[in-house]
Amino acid sequence: MARKETGNSFNKILQNKFYPIIFLALIVFIAVVLLMYVNNITRVKILEQREAKIISQLKNIFPDMDKYELKENIYIILKNGKTIGYSFIAKGKGYGGEINTLVGINKDFSIKEITVLSNSETPGLGTRVTLSSFTDQFKGLKSADVVLSKDGGKVDAVTGATISSRAVTDSVKKELDKNIEIIKKNNY
């Protein structure tokens, strides 16, 4: 008897016209609490991963660095508290989307090394801009030479991937010019 009554009152709740709203609100509330909890657990680890990734990429270019400072999107590379170079990310529009390139430069503003961090180029074709056979050409170049050789510069485009090669080269040059100005102005 008692059981039947609870069943009836439960049905009444289900038929209440505000029940769908309250139910949905409750579900959303539970989801939010759960996600906050998961976010709390993973947040530290995610930040660590991002930081570790940046450091390992910078270390590829500047093996003897020990610290970096980030100012106006420029990584100032330090060793024993002294600046040994600068680094920044250049974004170019490639054939399949954005190409992000990490550029490391020496104190005399010549390029030390570049690494393509991410791209959505055609596999086996445009993605060859990530290979050292392409990126090594940038070593030691000054801004004026960072132009494809078919446009009068010193960088040979990857065969069959001119758009990708141009995206990398042009974005590197643009960011290089811009950041040299910023570095000079602020005396970093």
Next chain:
Amino acid sequence: MNMEELEERFSAKKFWKELAKGIILTNPVFVLVLGLCPTLAVTTSVNNALGMGAGVIFVLLGSNFIISIIRKITPGMVRIPVFIVVIASFVTILSLVFEAYLPPLYESLGIYLPLIVVNCIILGRAEVFASKNPIIYSIADGLGAGLGFTIALIIISFLREVLGTGSLVIFGKQLFSIPVISTSPLSIFIMPPGAFIIIALLMALFRLIGVLKNE
């Protein structure tokens, strides 16, 4: 649903039937033709396929389980928003965990990881099965559909990666390499048209199996 009911109604045969149907008979990719967008996009390598498959299995199991639990108290009027909230929560958990513990996989799956939310396989199983069936069979159904999807991804990506690059790389290790193909790879298979060709051929094969079985 109480425990007595659960034991009374449980039949191992039905459990396996619900699990197995998702793999061949109603394979989400080859037979139902659902979730093609992620299928085309992430099958460029077996590695990505495994990551995507594992992610979808996790989300399907979680969402089918929760949606089946709340099926009797979910008002029909707001069921779709409820399903989406449940699915999106699982996907967000998955993407946070991947970013924290498997960053390389997180990066290679890119936008397709959050897009699991709108993968119609998951909403489809919630609407068609989990919202109407007991918990235990909903789990079997979710696992079956997830495995079917994963197996489809593995077959497609295996063919695409081997034909398109001439080698197979899993978890950063090269398993084998075919000299003839790797020197002059058939790049079309890595590109989107190759995905369509491979999927079409496999779909035809699955149709053939289905037709032969019915005869």
